[in-house]
Amino acid sequence: MNAPNSFRAQPDETGHFGPFGGRYVAETLMPLILDLDKAWQAAKADPAFQAEFEDLLEHYVGRPSPLYHAERLTEALRENAPEGMGAQVWFKRDELNHTGAHKINNCIGQILLAMRMGKTRIIAETGAGQHGVATATVCARFGLPCVIYMGAKDIVRQQPNVFRMKLLGAEVRACESGSKSLKDAMNEAMRDWVANVHDTFYIIGTAAGPHPYPELVRDFQSVIGREARAQMLSRIDRLPDLLVAAIGGGSNAIGLFHPFLDDADVAMLGVEAAGHGLDKQHAASLAGGAPGILHGNKTYLLQDEDGQIDEAHSISAGLDYPGIGPEHSWLHSIGRVEYTSATDTEALDAFQLLCRTEGIIPALEPSHAIAAVARRAREMKRDQIILANLCGRGDKDIFTVAEALGVAI
Amino acid sequence: MTRLSNAFAKAHPALVAFVTAGDPTPADTAAILDALVAGGADVIELGMPFTDPMADGPAIQAANIRSLGAGTRTADILSIAKAFRARHPETPLVLMGYANPMTIRGADWFAAAAKDAGVDGVICVDIPPEEDAALGPALRSAGIDLIRLATPTTDAARLPAVLDGASGFLYYVSVAGITGKQQAAQASIEDAVARLKAATDIPVAVGFGVRTPEQAAAIARVADGVVVGSAIVELVGAHGKDAPAPVRAYIETLSAAIRGARQEIAA
Numbered sequence: 001m002n003a004p005n006s007f008r009a010q011p012d013e014t015g016h017f018g019p020f021g022g023r024y025v026a027e028t029l030m031p032l033i034l035d036l037d038k039a040w041q042a043a044k045a046d047p048a049f050q051a052e053f054e055d056l057l058e059h060y061v062g063r064p065s066p067l068y069h070a071e072r073l074t075e076a077l078r079e080n081a082p083e084g085m086g087a088q089v090w091f092k093r094d095e096l097n098h099t100g101a102h103k104i105n106n107c108i109g110q111i112l113l114a115m116r117m118g119k120t121r122i123i124a125e126t127g128a129g130q131h132g133v134a135t136a137t138v139c140a141r142f143g144l145p146c147v148i149y150m151g152a153k154d155i156v157r158q159q160p161n162v163f164r165m166k167l168l169g170a171e172v173r174a175c176e177s178g179s180k181s182l183k184d185a186m187n188e189a190m191r192d193w194v195a196n197v198h199d200t201f202y203i204i205g206t207a208a209g210p211h212p213y214p215e216l217v218r219d220f221q222s223v224i225g226r227e228a229r230a231q232m233l234s235r236i237d238r239l240p241d242l243l244v245a246a247i248g249g250g251s252n253a254i255g256l257f258h259p260f261l262d263d264a265d266v267a268m269l270g271v272e273a274a275g276h277g278l279d280k281q282h283a284a285s286l287a288g289g290a291p292g293i294l295h296g297n298k299t300y301l302l303q304d305e306d307g308q309i310d311e312a313h314s315i316s317a318g319l320d321y322p323g324i325g326p327e328h329s330w331l332h333s334i335g336r337v338e339y340t341s342a343t344d345t346e347a348l349d350a351f352q353l354l355c356r357t358e359g360i361i362p363a364l365e366p367s368h369a370i371a372a373v374a375r376r377a378r379e380m381k382r383d384q385i386i387l388a389n390l391c392g393r394g395d396k397d398i399f400t401v402a403e404a405l406g407v408a409i
Numbered sequence: 410m411t412r413l414s415n416a417f418a419k420a421h422p423a424l425v426a427f428v429t430a431g432d433p434t435p436a437d438t439a440a441i442l443d444a445l446v447a448g449g450a451d452v453i454e455l456g457m458p459f460t461d462p463m464a465d466g467p468a469i470q471a472a473n474i475r476s477l478g479a480g481t482r483t484a485d486i487l488s489i490a491k492a493f494r495a496r497h498p499e500t501p502l503v504l505m506g507y508a509n510p511m512t513i514r515g516a517d518w519f520a521a522a523a524k525d526a527g528v529d530g531v532i533c534v535d536i537p538p539e540e541d542a543a544l545g546p547a548l549r550s551a552g553i554d555l556i557r558l559a560t561p562t563t564d565a566a567r568l569p570a571v572l573d574g575a576s577g578f579l580y581y582v583s584v585a586g587i588t589g590k591q592q593a594a595q596a597s598i599e600d601a602v603a604r605l606k607a608a609t610d611i612p613v614a615v616g617f618g619v620r621t622p623e624q625a626a627a628i629a630r631v632a633d634g635v636v637v638g639s640a641i642v643e644l645v646g647a648h649g650k651d652a653p654a655p656v657r658a659y660i661e662t663l664s665a666a667i668r669g670a671r672q673e674i675a676a
Contacts, residue, residue: 026558027560027582030539030563034567190463197585292509293509
């Protein structure tokens with residue numbers, strides 16, 4: 001495939017990223033999707049909408065998030081690196097946002113869009129609960145009723161976030177079908193939406209689903225990469241050599257990557273969840289899947305030869321999804337972004353490493369990114385820079401981690 | 410004339426009956442399909458089970474789970490269709506399902522396999538006209554009808570796009586929602602059918618939430634066909650491999666009601 005003039009000009013007007021993306025939804029939803037696209041295109045071009053979004057990001061979310069040079073982690077990784085090797089590790093601190101993850105950036109944008117469209121009821125799906133908490137938060141902030149769909153299995157392993165959502169006034173509905181995790185929550189949310197199209201706005205949590213969701217979620221999350229790019233230039237007057245981010249659906253990763261896509265010297269690495277291992281149960285759609293159609297878009301999916309969707313597994317509920325956002329499938333297919341994976345065990349090791357070296361308890365999702373950083377840093381020179389997205393904090397995960405480490409709390 | 414157009418040219422409106430292939434097992438489906446035909450179904454809609462049936466309510470979700478749990482594969486569904494075609498040379502058979510199982514081996518593969526199995530039409534829930542290229546051209550060149558869906562949200566501006574490339578019949582989904590939940594008000598159905606029939610010459614069948622002979626008869630007075638699904642699937646769920654007798658008895662009540670409805674109009 002020939003290199004395009006810009007990697008930042010996708011999707012086309014029909015919502016396709018090369019062969020990926022699109023609008024594979026039931027006819028009942030199609031008029032709504034078209035309305036949403038019209039409203040989104042108008043909002044995007046409206047300075048008042050952008051100003052309100054940016055004002056809330058600054059004063060309610062707490063942006064810009066810091067850019068942090070992790071010197072003790074860098075030193076720890078250099079101990080096992082060959083002579084002269086061991087890149088500097090920097091973090092974009094999106095775990096310091098209000099609600100503890102990057103998810104809030106997108107929720108602010110989508111609820112403003114929902115109100116602009118006159119919608120009066122909000123629904124969302126959630127895996128780890130971070131998107132559910134962020135959605136419940138913005139619904140409380142703007143006074144809209146909120147229903148969160150969550151897999152029954154995830155409700156058990158993310159109890160603190162379930163309680164948070166309830167405190168914020170949301171109704172949490174358990175999904176007992178299928179794998180009882182994120183994909184089933186998404187199925188239930190779409191069933192709710194199709195039955196309540198007149199008044200309901202569906203706040204999708206990741207850069208996936210039917211067009212225009214992958215585009216609008218990316219654009220709301222791109223604040224991460226825009227800030228990081230400006231912060232790098234102002235702090236050390238250069239761009240990083242490598243960007244690293246964890247990928248479930250891929251919203252934090254596309255948010256970091258997108259503003260850098262046309263910086264030819266900046267390499268990028270997306271990290272999927274390898275679960276128990278790529279030869280066992282995992283959630284690495286690019287590494288172990290094939291293109292298919294699910295949840296409104298064409299993208300890489302974990303599936304069998306008949307197109308039945310396989311159940312994903314990751315210790316991180318937020319990465320436990322058998323698909324990936326369509327823009328990542330496209331960036332993978334054209335080779336602009338490299339994708340790798342980290343297992344549950346590698347993520348747990350990286351989680352503990354960051355706790356001890358930097359005094360930061362990361363979520364299990366970015367722990368996958370940190371595991372990949374640890375592998376890459378030793379292969380890169382000392383004057384090179386890795387910038388990883390610390391997209392969530394780990395308070396919600398301490399019970400899962402304790403159980404995995406055999407510790408009773 | 411195709412098998413589908415013949416079915417809609419009868420003296421009574423067509424009874425379109427849905428069951429999920431492979432529910433409760435692939436071996437049990439043939440007898441259930443025979444019961445539908447014996448009971449008076451004019452068109453068979455054979456559901457292709459999918460792990461993530463986003464547009465379906467609890468009854469058909471459960472049928473998908475039972476079928477996949479019994480090990481139903483795409484090859485089994487095609488075998489069920491082919492054997493049905495051999496037993497019932499005149500009864501039209503429509504496959505209904507989701508995009509991924511239909512397109513995973515390529516649209517051309519699916520169209521050829523469906524043609525070989527004697528399938529007359531295909532309904533794909535999650536390929537709207539905007540994504541027609543993913544399946545439509547392959548079906549049309551194989552001579553299989555692509556049956557489009559119209560819904561309460563399909564407005565006048567959008568209807569031409571839905572009708573462009575539609576054939577066989579137009580399936581009016583009378584409720585904005587999932588299968589098997591509630592039925593639309595009769596007045597709204599009558600308005601919608603009148604609007605659709607003014608825009609197209611292909612037959613209009615109405616479904617979603619149709620359960621009782623009275624509902625079926627009321628729709629039969631205005632539409633060219635009545636689609637019944639969840640109520641049949643619930644009988645299969647309750648009776649398993651013993652479902653053929655109660656399914657036939659139930660279909661007979663619907664069939665009698667639909668025939669009666671048209672006679673009332675004639676008289």
